[in-house]
Amino acid sequence: MGLRLGGKGQQSHRMVIFAAILILMTLFILYSSNNNSSIDAVYASFHVATNHATKTTDLRKWTGKDGYVPVYGNKSMTMHCHECALVTSSSHVLGSRAGDEIDRTECVIRMNDAPTTGYESDVGNRTTLRVVAHSSVFRVVRRPNEFLRHTDSHPVIIFWGPPNKIGKDAKGTLYRLIQRVSMTYRDFSCFTVTPSKMRRFDSLFQRETGRDRQKSHSWLSTGWFTMVIAIEICDNIKVYGMVPPNHCGRKSGSKKMPYHYYKPRGGDECVTYIQHESSRRGNHHRFITEKQVFARWGKQYNISFTHPKW
Template sequence: MGLRLSGKGQQSHRMVIFLAIFILMMLFFLYCSNNSNNVTYIPFHVVINHPLKTTDLKKWAGKDGYVAVYGNKSMTLRYHTCALVTSSSHVLGSRAGEEIDRTECVIRMNDAPTLGYEADVGNRTSLRVVAHSSVFRVVRRPNELLQHTDSNPVIIFWGPPNKIGKDAKGTLYRLIQRVSMAYSNLSCFSIAPGKMRKFDGLFRRETGRDRQKSHSWLSTGWFTMVIAIEICDSIKVYGMVPPNHCVRKPGSKKMPYHYYKPRGPDECLTYLQNESGRKGNHHRFITEKQVFARWAKQYNITFIHPKW
């Protein structure tokens, strides 16, 4: 009888310890959940104490990095002032359209429209930077996207050389070539394979991490910012949020990822999911913005709507 009671006592003791540990773990998770918006966010891929090497992006300029899709045109763009209009919903309500249209060069990304949004984003386009994943959306409605362009608009396509390279001769390349041939005043270029490798090297130098090993995809914003620095003496960026923007307090207003897709995914949710993703390939939006903040000090870059 005494042995049986002792066994029950040990079982009860173990149960009490288990319950105590379970309760402590639940309290810990609740605490982390309630305070996750208040901690300082450390970007996924910037190596702590990574020795920064100065990159002179102006030296990247030149026709060798860009291949004409049709004809023998050269990429010789050069401007004093540029407006880089992002696709973020933060541009909505900015009433910056007239200011943007007065800028010497207006740069847009992918299939971001102007029709219906002129008051906030303007309607002129000098240069459009398009990812290989957005080619179908762009060529599907070229008349709309080529309205109110400058007299000689330029589109730069970026992506894997085996998809949009001149030697690929695949579906995407043929679509790009068809658009370039249909609009004689339009100049279409793809980023050369050698320059694509340089973009990978730039990411590694600026973040301390290898892009492929870290399962990172460079965003269209990354390519567009580098190109803008190459060709512009002064850049105003419209709608880009600072790196710490998504460290928000509970109840903060959610913003659509794209200004032209009001029912699309939340911007910060998209940023945080991509930044923390470990499996598969992800855009490291927050890390890229930290690099942009450093570049703003090297080059004449101003961020507005929001201002930072």
């Protein structure tokens, strides 16, 4: 026989449910408020491991220049610069008017398909070294006048990516395309990163962050490769456009900035950073964690950051 609640019992039952809902809503509002005031809470669970004991790595002696294989010919990676300008792809370079300063620097380093045409006043026009991910090869090759002619007299391109895509033994479409570029533009010195050095990039990430790259589903960014390569070849580095690691944890009213300076309608930089940093499924860049490491390297390797300055 079922038990039926009386009028007062039903009313009391409803009051209990209402009170529970009210408490849950209050907690949700407080939680949301905390998230808005400090976005750091969203991605704090990744970041450099809190119990990670940092071990000093001398990157200038890390592997030397033997981790680069020429795509065509028998050239060797011998580049060395006293002063380098590392120009990021961030929209923070827009309005900097740093172009002349960048072009006066001994060596200018750029990434992927970041253009100079139309942005000379802010990013300069010279390119000494360009670091290109396998995913950007087609975009670079599609615009040879931009990426393969507006360069210094003996420019270098370093291609990085999975060995099965850009390795010399791969013989796939991507490698053949890189090889064709290298044969066509003889003034260029084109190199790919060896499989053993790719593994060392992974182990360096774990050493510096306490996180296993593969187990944590992390993809190293072109920024990570470029920064390490710059430290290998440059005595002093000035980085243009890179934000500090805590930039996206500031007040939510911060001005929204496109992720790339040459894609004004692209996604917002901080939204992209936080989505990648906090994601657990699939493979993602850990931009903020990488910048934590860069901040530490800045003190070790004569690296300064400008636009913004930090």
